[in-house]
Amino acid sequence: MQVNRRDRVQAETFNLAARLDELLENLCQVEQVSREVFELRVDPACKARFDRGHFEQVLWNLCRNALRYSQRLPCSVRLRALTSDDGTTVLDVSDDGTGVPGDAVQKLFEPFFTTEEGGTGLGLYIARELCEANGALIEYKRAIDGGACFRITFGSSDES
């Protein structure tokens, strides 16, 4: 298992839509799933500041989780991002699965919490560590249709 260490953060500012598009292409090839399953609705002006490897690791896990629980229909997994007036960029990864049961919500980001046979239960734990190391916040909320939604709120994308 490759864990990108949080003490080696090489933050860069990048265009979110372009980076996500590339990531989805790769993921769909590896997972042998139609690109249609993912809906990418990201404001072309959205930028994020994050270590490239860390970003891929976080998104890869969120998208693979979402895919696993989704119905795998067109647009079953939705990636949406917006930058608000104060410059804060928020990315939501949501799916049309059954969501996370109430008693599991507080355990989601704990190390080794898994309901999957063969799962490590480290994906979300590492995602939270990496987000924190990159000045971002990751949280769970329920999607409107009852599925799961994971929200990343990025730190400032100023290069300073």
Ligand SMILES: Nc1ncnc2c1ncn2[C@@H]1O[C@H](COP(=O)(O)OP(=O)(O)OP(=O)(O)O)[C@@H](O)[C@H]1O
């Ligand atoms: N989109 C989702 N819908 C429903 N439950 C989820 C979703 N994402 C995560 N979970 C729950 O959170 C648990 C922990 O997820 P995490 O990514 O940390 O580990 P994992 O996916 O079980 O293992 P691994 O990442 O090694 O494959 C999952 O086992 C599942 O119970």
Ligand SMILES: [Mg+2]
């Ligand atoms: Mg996982």
